[in-house]
Amino acid sequence: MRAAKILTPDSHVADSHVATARLHAFYVLTKPRVNSLIVFCAIIGMFLAVPDGLPSPVIVLAATVGIACVAGAAAAMNCLIEMRIDARMSRTRGRPLPRGELTPRETLAFAVALGGSGLLILHQLVNPLTMWLTLATFVGYAVVYTIFLKPRTPQNIVIGGASGAMPPVLGWASVTGDVSADALLLFLIIFAWTPPHFWSLALYRSADYARAGLPMLPVTHGPEFTRLSVLLYTCILFGVTLLPFATRMSGIPYLVAAIALGGCYLGHAWRLYVDYSDARARRAFRFSILYLFLLFAALLADHYLRF
Numbered sequence: 001m002r003a004a005k006i007l008t009p010d011s012h013v014a015d016s017h018v019a020t021a022r023l024h025a026f027y028v029l030t031k032p033r034v035n036s037l038i039v040f041c042a043i044i045g046m047f048l049a050v051p052d053g054l055p056s057p058v059i060v061l062a063a064t065v066g067i068a069c070v071a072g073a074a075a076a077m078n079c080l081i082e083m084r085i086d087a088r089m090s091r092t093r094g095r096p097l098p099r100g101e102l103t104p105r106e107t108l109a110f111a112v113a114l115g116g117s118g119l120l121i122l123h124q125l126v127n128p129l130t131m132w133l134t135l136a137t138f139v140g141y142a143v144v145y146t147i148f149l150k151p152r153t154p155q156n157i158v159i160g161g162a163s164g165a166m167p168p169v170l171g172w173a174s175v176t177g178d179v180s181a182d183a184l185l186l187f188l189i190i191f192a193w194t195p196p197h198f199w200s201l202a203l204y205r206s207a208d209y210a211r212a213g214l215p216m217l218p219v220t221h222g223p224e225f226t227r228l229s230v231l232l233y234t235c236i237l238f239g240v241t242l243l244p245f246a247t248r249m250s251g252i253p254y255l256v257a258a259i260a261l262g263g264c265y266l267g268h269a270w271r272l273y274v275d276y277s278d279a280r281a282r283r284a285f286r287f288s289i290l291y292l293f294l295l296f297a298a299l300l301a302d303h304y305l306r307f
C-alpha cells in the first residue's frame with residue numbers, strides 16, 4: 001500500500017521550489033541570451049520595413065512573441081538533439097538535459113508546444129509568409145545545422161549561419177508581407193558576422209569541441225588558419241556593412257557608426273591574428289555581440305533621423 005503523503009507547511013514550500021526550478025530549466029532550454037539578440041534584430045527589421053512612420057503595434061507585438069517562441073523551440077530542440085554532446089563539453093554540461101533536470105520527453109513536448117504556439121500566432125495574427133519563413137528558419141537550425149552540418153563539416157556555421165541571419169528578414173516580412181532587397185542586406189550582414197562571432201569562441205573552446213568530436217575549424221584546420229579566417233571574414237563583414245549606405249537604404253549617421261564599429265572589430269580580429277591569447281579571443285567574442293547590437297541600433301537610429 002502507498003504511504004499517504006503528509007502535507008505540512010514545509011512540503012508546500014518544497015513543492016513551490018521544485019516548480020520554480022523546473023520553470024527555470026525550461027527557460028534555460030530556450031537559450032534566452034542568444035535569442036534576445038535574435039529577437040532584437042527581428043524587431044529592427046520590422047521598424048526598418050516602414051519607410052516613414054511606425055509599424056502597427058499589434059503586428060510588432062504578435063510577430064515578436066511568435067518569432068521568440070519559435071526561436072526558443074529551436075534552441076530547445078538543439079539541446080535535446082545534442083544532450084550527449086553537451087554532457088561532454090564544460091561549457092554546456094550544466095544545461096538542464098545533461099544535468100537530468102528535465103527528461104527528453106518533457107523537452108520535446110515543450111518544444112512542440114512552444115514552437116506550435118509561435119507558428120499559430122504568426123499565421124493568425126501576422127501573415128502566412130512570416131509563418132513559413134520562420135518554420136524554414138527553425139528547420140534550418142534545428143535539423144539542417146544541428147543534425148547534418150554540425151557533426152560533419154567545419155563549414156557548419158558558415159552554411160548554418162543562413163538560419164541565424166533570418167531574423168531581420170522575418171521582422172521585415174511580418175510588417176510588409178514580402179521580402180525586399182533591403183531585407184536581404186540585413187540578412188547578409190548577420191551572415192558575414194556569424195563566422196568571426198563563432199570562430200572567436202571556438203578558438204578558446206577548441207579542447208571542448210575536440211573532446212566532443214565536433215569538426216569545428218580550430219579542431220580540423222588548426223588555430224592559425226582559424227585566426228586568418230576570422231580576420232578575412234571580418235574584412236568581408238566590414239565591406240558588407242557599407243552596402244546599406246551604398247544602396248541609400250541608410251545615411252551618413254549609419255555610415256559613421258558602421259565604420260567606427262567595423263574599425264574596432266577589425267582591431268580585435270587583427271590582434272587575435274598577430275598575437276593570440278585565449279583572453280583576446282574571449283574579448284573578440286564578447287565584442288562581436290556588442291558590435292551586432294550597436295550596428296542594428298545604428299540602423300534604427302539612422303532610419304528615424306532621416307525622416
Ligand code: HEM
Nearest residue numbers: 033034037038041091157160161164165190194198201289
Ligand atoms: C550558426 C550560427 C551561430 C552559432 C554557431 C553561434 C554560436 C554561439 C555559441 C556557441 C555561443 C555560446 C553560447 C553559450 O555559451 O551558451 C553563442 C553565444 C551568443 N550568440 Fe551566437 N551563434 C550563432 C549565431 C548567432 C546569432 C544569429 C546571434 C544573434 C543575432 C547570436 C547571438 C549570440 C549571443 C547574444 C550570445 C551570448 C550568449 C551569452 O552571453 O550567454 N548568435 N553563440
Ligand SMILES: CC(C)=CCC/C(C)=C/CC/C(C)=C/COP(=O)(O)OP(=O)(O)O
Nearest residue numbers: 031034067070071074078137138141163164
Ligand atoms: C526564428 C528562429 C527559428 C531562429 C533560430 C535561431 C538560430 C538560427 C539561432 C542560432 C544561434 C545559436 C543558438 C547558435 C548556437 O550554436 P550551437 O547550437 O552550435 O551552440 P551550442 O554548442 O551552445 O549548443
